[in-house]
Amino acid sequence: MKVSELAEKLGFEIVSGKEGLDKQVVGGYACDLLSDVMGNAGEGQVWVTLQTHKNVMAIASLKDLAAIVLVKGLKPDKDMEAQSHEEGVPVLSTKEEAFETAGRIFELIK
Amino acid sequence: MEFEFEVQGGDFSNAGQASSRIKKILKQLNVDPKTIKRTVVALYEGEVNIVAHAWKGKIKVDIETEKIKARLSDEGPGIANIDQAMRDGYSTASEEVREMGFGAGMGLSNMKKNSDEMEIHSEVSQGTTVMIVNYL
Ligand SMILES: Nc1ncnc2c1ncn2[C@@H]1O[C@H](COP(=O)(O)OP(=O)(O)OP(=O)(O)O)[C@@H](O)[C@H]1O
Ligand SMILES: [Mg+2]
Numbered sequence: 594m595k596v597s598e599l600a601e602k603l604g605f606e607i608v609s610g611k612e613g614l615d616k617q618v619v620g621g622y623a624c625d626l627l628s629d630v631m632g633n634a635g636e637g638q639v640w641v642t643l644q645t646h647k648n649v650m651a652i653a654s655l656k657d658l659a660a661i662v663l664v665k666g667l668k669p670d671k672d673m674e675a676q677s678h679e680e681g682v683p684v685l686s687t688k689e690e691a692f693e694t695a696g697r698i699f700e701l702i703k
Numbered sequence: 704m705e706f707e708f709e710v711q712g713g714d715f716s717n718a719g720q721a722s723s724r725i726k727k728i729l730k731q732l733n734v735d736p737k738t739i740k741r742t743v744v745a746l747y748e749g750e751v752n753i754v755a756h757a758w759k760g761k762i763k764v765d766i767e768t769e770k771i772k773a774r775l776s777d778e779g780p781g782i783a784n785i786d787q788a789m790r791d792g793y794s795t796a797s798e799e800v801r802e803m804g805f806g807a808g809m810g811l812s813n814m815k816k817n818s819d820e821m822e823i824h825s826e827v828s829q830g831t832t833v834m835i836v837n838y839l
Contacts, residue, residue: 628751628809631744632816644804648751651719655726655743672716 594618594702596660596683599639603697605685608668610677616659618702623695627652634658639685645669650676658682659689661697664691704728704766710750712758712779715803721762722747732766734839741817742837744773748810749775749833755800756780757830768817769839776832780823789815789823 597614600607607614619637624630625644633698634640636657642649645667653661654676660683663669669677669684687694706728708721722743729739745764753760757779765772782788789811796806815821818835825831 626802626807626809627804628748628807628813631747632809632813636740642804646803648803648805651723652747655719655722655747656740680835701774 596639596685599660599698599701600683600685601613602701603687605662605687608663608684608686610660610681611681612678612681614630616683618659620702621660621662621695621698623691631656639686639698641691641698643667643673643691645664647672647676649673650680650682653682654680660685662687662694664689664694706764706766710753710760710762710776710777712754712756712760714754718751718754719747721749725764726760727795728766730769735825738771738837738839741790742773742835745814745817745821745835745837746773746775749835751805752810752831752833753777753779755796755805760830770797771837771839773835774810774832775834776830778830781827781829781831782823785823785825796817 596616621639622634623641625642638658639660640658641662643664650673663686666688726743757777760777763774792808792813794806794808800806819838820836822834
């Protein structure tokens with residue numbers, strides 16, 4: 594499933610990085626500890642987190658993640674948003690918390 | 704082929720740039736994707752450790768026909784007990800750094816898992832050098 598379809602089906606707001614909306618989502622990873630994500634997330638996954646700073650994009654890009662999903666209505670910091678465009682990795686945002694968000698993504702793509 | 708990058712302690716907004724450049728170079732050289740992934744994880748963790756824990760440092764990457772060698776050396780507080788530092792969960796990261804999601808104490812073990820060889824030398828109040836090798 595494409596990032597754009599996932600965002601549409603789950604009602605996630607597309608905040609930035611529209612360039613990457615055609616990326617294929619193969620799974621997800623939910624965690625706010627950056628080195629845990631660095632060590633364990635995989636290519637093509639969406640990353641569910643409440644971290645909103647630029648280092649999130651660095652990791653997403655280095656790990657070839659499909660997209661970032663920010664929970665609790667959070668929005669990316671300005672420099673994170675800019676880098677999302679540069680790298681073509683979308684940042685999505687949802688009002689829900691991580692538990693519900695991960696659950697709904699899981700249900701949709703399992 | 705040799706590449707060298709400077710890393711500034713405390714400069715979180717540029718953390719990961721050296722790793723990103725090296726990733727691009729390895730891609731251009733058609734290195735096997737799995738080796739690129741492992742090398743990039745190891746390099747990133749080493750780069751962030753310089754940013755988070757040291758004053759300034761250098762990353763030198765040497766790409767040879769049969770292996771990638773990286774040497775991450777910094778001027779900084781050093782590591783008094785390397786075995787302890789290698790343990791998952793051990794971290795001296797500041798509260799501020801932890802709030803960003805760093806400081807899980809997993810970086811060095813990520814480096815170990817994602818390299819074929821790893822060596823750490825450190826002197827307290829002087830600095831730390833981490834060397835990794837990944838075979839192609
Ligand atoms: N270059 C370095 N200079 C000084 N101390 C270091 C350096 N690298 C690691 N350390 C010490 O080793 C500890 C463990 O490092 P490690 O990378 O495993 O975890 P962390 O950096 O604290 O957190 P994480 O990497 O999970 O974000 C650090 O908290 C720090 O005390
Ligand atoms: Mg670390």
